[in-house]
Amino acid sequence: MRGLTGRVAVVTGAAGGIGAATARRLAEEGAHVVAVDLDEDRARAVAGTLPTESIGVRADVSAEDGVAGYLAAAVERFGRVDLHHLNAGIPGSFATLPELTVAEFDRVMAVNVRGVFLGVRAAFRQYAAQGTAGSIVLTGSIGSLRGSADLLAYQTSKHAVLGILRGAAMYGGPLGVRVNAVAPGIVPTELFAATPDVSGGKDDMSRRASSTPLRRAGTGEDVAAVVAFLLSDDAAYMTGEVVSVDGGAGIV
Numbered sequence: 567m568r569g570l571t572g573r574v575a576v577v578t579g580a581a582g583g584i585g586a587a588t589a590r591r592l593a594e595e596g597a598h599v600v601a602v603d604l605d606e607d608r609a610r611a612v613a614g615t616l617p618t619e620s621i622g623v624r625a626d627v628s629a630e631d632g633v634a635g636y637l638a639a640a641v642e643r644f645g646r647v648d649l650h651h652l653n654a655g656i657p658g659s660f661a662t663l664p665e666l667t668v669a670e671f672d673r674v675m676a677v678n679v680r681g682v683f684l685g686v687r688a689a690f691r692q693y694a695a696q697g698t699a700g701s702i703v704l705t706g707s708i709g710s711l712r713g714s715a716d717l718l719a720y721q722t723s724k725h726a727v728l729g730i731l732r733g734a735a736m737y738g739g740p741l742g743v744r745v746n747a748v749a750p751g752i753v754p755t756e757l758f759a760a761t762p763d764v765s766g767g768k769d770d771m772s773r774r775a776s777s778t779p780l781r782r783a784g785t786g787e788d789v790a791a792v793v794a795f796l797l798s799d800d801a802a803y804m805t806g807e808v809v810s811v812d813g814g815a816g817i818v
């Protein structure tokens with residue numbers, strides 16, 4: 567499938583498990599990818615292996631100048647941007663509600679909420695400046711739809727992603743800009759491993775994975791396929807949607 571031939575796609579968190587898989591999938595479908603991450607070496611390495619002309623850019627998505635920087639790099643190299651997968655995110659520390667500090671709460675919100683807000687706002691401004699109608703996909707989580715006593719900051723941040731999603735989809739609809747989200751379940755990436763109560767070692771991973779209807783953990787590629795679909799014209803009549811990619815975990 568080469569449904570994205572010639573499109574220019576920004577992927578944030580592109581050095582990570584889900585972002586790198588999305589970068590590859592979009593490139594395999596013909597898009598030029600701007601692989602954005604705090605980790606410049608890995609972002610460049612990801613871009614360097616893609617089958618289309620693509621670039622890796624260092625940026626902090628939680629800062630206005632970081633977002634402006636990756637868009638400037640994209641426009642300088644490719645002249646425009648058509649697609650965004652705003653995917654960068656950090657795990658929260660394991661803490662019960664009374665133990666959760668303001669500093670930790672703010673740290674998670676800065677990347678997972680402010681970063682997504684800044685990325686969406688910049689995407690809309692870029693599309694307006696170009697006079698084009700692009701498409702945007704956000705990365706929520708199964709945690710966007712559930713509570714957690716011990717991961718409150720992370721889960722709250724992922725609920726907030728859906729607030730941005732719905733507001734942006736309503737604003738973007740009349741402009742022809744579609745905004746959707748994926749909600750992954752368990753995907754064994756570095757982020758997942760850094761969330762102690764969730765990962766809890768291999769045994770816990772196997773237990774949780776085997777309790778999903780599809781009886782396995784997800785992969786970056788599982789998520790990337792849905793992101794590519796939502797960004798493509800095949801999803802032309804979808805906006806404001808949250809698509810779970812969780813092996814059915816959400817129905818258990």
Ligand code: NAD
Pocket residue numbers: 578579580581582583584585602603604605625626627628653654655656677681705706707708709749750751752753754755756757758
């Ligand atoms: P990951 O840790 O492999 O990748 C995340 C990437 O984001 C890293 O490369 C990191 O350097 C980058 N990043 C972090 N802060 C950044 C910042 N301020 N600016 C730019 N880049 C930054 O994790 P992943 O599992 O691939 O996570 C990707 C997204 O998927 C996240 O939003 C995460 O919350 C979400 N998610 C993951 C899972 C899972 O099980 N892995 C489940 C649900 C949702």
